[in-house]
Amino acid sequence: MEPKSVTRLQPDIQEQKPRRRYVFLMSTPALLGLFMFLVIPFFMAVGMSFTDQRLLSPNETSWVGLRNYDRLLNVSGMVQEPVRDEAGQLVLDGDGQVEYPRLRTLLRSDPAMADYKLFSSWDLGEKRYIVLAKDPHFIQSFINTLLFVLLVVPLQCGLALALALLINRQLRGIFLYRTVFFSPVVTSIVVVSIVWSFLYHKDLGLFNHYLQAMSFGLIGPIDWLGDPAWSMPSIVIMSAWQAAGVQMLIFLAGLQGISPDLYEAADLDGAGPWSKFWHITLPGLRNTVVFVVISTTIQAFGLFTQVDVMTQGGPQGSTSTVMYHAVTKGFREQDIAYGSAISVIFFLVILGIALFQKRLFDSKGDK
Amino acid sequence: MADLKLTQVIKRFGDLETIHGIDLDIKDGEFVVFVGPSGCGKSTLLRMIAGLEEITDGDIHIDNECVTRVPASKRGVAMVFQSYALYPHMTVRENMGFGLKMAKVSKHEITRRVDEAAQILQLGPLLDRKPKALSGGQRQRVAIGRTIVRNPKVFLFDEPLSNLDAELRVKMRVEIAKLHGELRNTMIYVTHDQTEAMTLADKIVVLRSGNVEQVGSPLELYLNPANDFVAGFIGSPQMNFINCEVLAVTADMLRLRFPCGLETDMPAMTANVKAGDNLKLGIRPEHVLEDASGELVICVDVDVVEHLGGSTFVYADYAGDISMTLQVGGLSDINGKDKREISFNRHYCHLFNEAGKSIGLRKDALELKAAEKMLPMAG
Ligand SMILES: Nc1ncnc2c1ncn2[C@@H]1O[C@H](COP(=O)(O)OP(=O)(O)OP(=O)(O)O)[C@@H](O)[C@H]1O
């Protein structure tokens, strides 16, 4: 407290000026990096998303307004009647199914609809409902990403908490476990992805071998990465395993911040392990949980490497993610303007979700 | 309401034995205080009674029932922690009712008992607050309230007041004494503040490095400390010790020589004493007179004088390296750096043999009082 009162006594200007200079001096390298690699590129991306710039192109770049965003987000719907003959009878195809007019012909014939492609359709009653999008891949990738986040966040956070609870005790050699659980984090995600691709292999993979051995041949073999129903869950499991170590350490720090007296008081109060977890550990970890969930969510939205290495977005687009789509469009197809538009939209979505989560946790804490 | 009995209780942490076979009998409704220097095992012993620390060897009985292997929650004890250990996210009401909730007591009954305890401790207006929004003293009361609600057989307190400021400490001490008066439960209280020990206890247990040194009422420990450790620990300021040499021994008298050469006779239990032994003579600061009016007069170099108004503390050196403290009632004319004669009377002296065991005659409060009146006092 002493130095503070001393500074108070001195005139503000004399004291503040050199200090402010140091503040700038010290933060310059970090700020420089932040601006060069984050802030400026971000604004460039925003600017580019209103143009038709391509990565390598002889053509002059020009402003196109909101065209990229329109292409990205435009979704439309349509209801089709089945094809009927002159008598008004339903025309059946070779398999005895009701026949509908060919969609492509329909879209081609209407200039306003020419840019739309089929995203999804389903038959209900004697009608066919069709969802159209200008970029169905993006919509699919967006849904995939949301699915990934919804699956991986609870799994990864739960796993991290469970591991933290397991190793939060004074046992000899506990640091060994800590290291083991943390080691996937320091392993390159590319390496991990390649190794897991082998583990997931349909015929040679370890998982299928174990599954079959343990179920006496009843289960599997599962085509983990080749089956659209399994491909995303497979990536979820692997990602959670790979990244949980970080959250585990954060939880561990949180756990060590809870006074052991509370557990002893609860012992005397007759609380069992479950009650102690529910009434002491979880409330004690509240702030940690908020931080971990928000940071994990944001991290999960950026899913790219695992997909790129293991499935390239397949099979049938079932593992394509927004990030993957952006990179594919922007760099592999060289449509950098469109890629930028994807990033901008994506940024807004993540920002919104992070703010929403924070609001949610904050309001819970107040009650 | 319960008796508590410890038989040969031992605690080892790994190879390190910190409690060495303690026997203790505590009667129903007694207020027992464990005192001792830091690290002597007070908390460990208390936690073993609570069931928070495993008992390496020996037995604990509560209400004639062996609870050595009974989990904490089933022993019928409740504990107030030094850190209060209130559940931070629960309101005061929830904190106090948590134990009952865990015991599956009905909501209605919980409310009733919490309200009752809140009434005793004047916590009524605070029931809906979180611990964060309470002062230290209020938190302490909540922690006590939490134990009252459960109506335990034995209350345990581990240095409950050490986090409070001096004023609040005195206030809470009185409240705890009042509480014991009202509830009449068995209470065990750990402290290293001996004022707390003296004022609260029916019975004080003095511990030193895992052993019981003496058990007795506060006055008993003050008048008849079993050894020099207890004598030094109980009473404030600390008792003065003077090394004396035994010159001659008779059936009930010792002839002693003080470091300054003074020779005198002193009544004692002389059974195991022989000429040439070194003894420790103890005299409490409040029994030293600031002039030569007492029976035994010695000369000291006064070092520092503290005038507190109501009393005066004098710190002096005797025979070179023995420090003597005097507590003089009221004001004193002693000045720092004086050379001065002080004195004391025989019946206030304590004698300890070379092993530290008391060999003085038993003192009795009433006899002391009577002896005091007969002696010529300084005028
Ligand atoms: N978990 C433990 N492992 C090893 N030794 C321990 C442990 N807990 C306590 N001890 C030792 O046991 C002895 C008694 O400790 P305890 O906490 O009971 O002392 P205390 O009398 O309560 O002291 P204080 O007045 O400082 O609270 C100390 O020497 C301490 O180092």
Ligand SMILES: [Mg+2]
């Ligand atoms: Mg202690």
